[in-house]
Amino acid sequence: MFTILLRTIILYTLVVLIMRIMGKRQIGELQPFELVITIMISDLASLPMQDTRIPLIHGVIPIVTLLFLEIIISLLQLKSETARLVISGKPSILINNGKIDIDIMRNQRLNLNDLMEEIRLKGYYNLEDIEFAILETSGQLSIIPKTELANATKQDLNIKCPQDVIPITLILDGKINYKNLKILGKSEKWLITTLHSKNISSTKEVFIALANSKGKFYMQTYKN
């Protein structure tokens, strides 16, 4: 019994490590080859987990081999356009210049209801509002609406505003993040003074404190 428990811990750790090495792509939108590898890994890990007659290494070898293949294929895709085309395919334009391409719809075995559903999910309700709809290799649908129906941007309206920056966490769960404080170019003394000015005596009272995307100080205490 304890063997199964320990095997599960080992295999879980291994699979998490492998997924981390495979990178963020593996947990986001999957390409066909990535989906295959993810399904295979989950199955391979569960077999030696349950069956103690199978040596753990019989699960580890294929998982590591799949990791190796995934990395090689990703590298190939990065370096070669042809490899990218063969492995991931190419995006299909379902709506071209405002008109549905029936042949491509048939090729992708996509019916009109599927297309309409995807379009609605993207926030468009009329087919005539769409100039281009592209079915990406990951299976996601990208939509380019007719220019006159697209949302107006600040640039369109000539509104000038400063560029937003990445929010930086300064205190999390009462603990000061000194690294982020250094990145922000501020000292601990500045942080304490800022907290005092808001009637906070200790960082331990703070649940979260950060410099937001506008560069302003924001905080929330546990009491809030």
Add this chain to the structure above:
Amino acid sequence: MRNVIITIILFSTTVLICFVSVKYLNKISNNIHTENTSIMNNIKDGDWKRAMTISTNMSKDWHIYSNRCSIFVNHTFIDDISLEEHKLEAYIKTKDKDEALASANSIEFLLERIKKLETINFENLF
């Protein structure tokens, strides 16, 4: 790039483990095969005492080998060989020639089977 390097190291280690395990498996198979063959010859010659001595040695050797190769060989095969090996010892004790020879043959077959399963050939690949 770091991920690529880690992957290459992991994969190379895996390939190395495969090589070492197959080599070890061949080595222990040959050792057990030699001992088993001499047990069979002694049984055929009616030298039960000598067969018993070799069988005890083989049992000791197998105990050490089985612990190590259980890391990379399906435990069912190891259990089957252990069982046959115990049977062989009992048949030698009772001087049952037919059963002892059958058990020795089984051990040989099982060892060959483990070795064959690790061979890269058309049959194993598909």
